[in-house]
Each structure stands twice: as C-alpha cells, then as structure tokens.
Amino acid sequence: MFRAQVRRVLRQVPGKQRFGIYRFLPFFFVLGGTMEWIMIKVRVGQETFYDVYRRKASERQYQKRLEDASD
Template sequence: MYFYSKKLRKFLRVLPGKKYLGEYRFLPIFFIGGAVIEFLMINWHVGEVNFYKVYKKRKVEELVKQCEREELLKLQIKKT
C-alpha cells in the first residue's frame, strides 16, 4: 500500500530520464540544489556575517580552548 498522492505520482512520471537513468534521474536535481545551498552559504550575508565566518570563528575558539587545556596539563605535570 502506497501513501502518496496521485498528483505526486503524476509529477514524478513527468520528469524526464526514466528510461536511461531510472531511479537516479533525480540525482542532478539534488546535485544542483546542493550547489545552490553551498553558493548561498558562501555569498549570503546576514549583516556582516555569513556561514563560513561563523564556522571559522568557532573552530578558532575550539583550538584556543584546546591549547589552553594542554598548557594547564603541562603546568600541572611540571608541578608534580
């Protein structure tokens, strides 16, 4: 028993490439969609910030915290 509508079934039949690509005919759609999302993540700014600036800032903060922990461990080892 299938739980999708007749409209969805009709839409899926209309998409080209069923003969040659079969189930993989949707792959180019998702590939292009992923490329569009990646482009927006790079070029779409909210205020002065975009996704990659936030990501880089977070990674730098994590590295600083890790270095601080390592320094504290070295100091504790030297004291004992």
C-alpha cells in the same frame, strides 16, 4: 491527494527507462551547488555561514590549547 500529485510530477521527469532513480541526480547536484553558493555569498547580519564556521573552529582550537597548557 497530495501523494498522488507528487507521484504525477515525479512521473513527468524524463529518463525513467534509461536512468531510473538516478534521473533526479542533476536536480540534487544543482540544489547542493545553490546551497553552497548561499552559504558562501549570502550574509545574515554581518556574517556568512563560513565566517561563523571559521570563528567557531578557531575558538575550539584556542580552548583546546588552553586545556592542553593547563595539564
């Protein structure tokens, strides 16, 4: 039942003859851009995704320096 509904919706996307499976690329491009915008702009608590990423990378770099200095 659900599978048939999905197929029906996918068949309604135009461009099947000309583009084939690649007709879905614009959808995924927009989805990826939206996810990137959310990771940059949307704050959860006080931090964005990239704030956390930068902090963790900095912590890893600091730990590596400590390990290198102790050797």
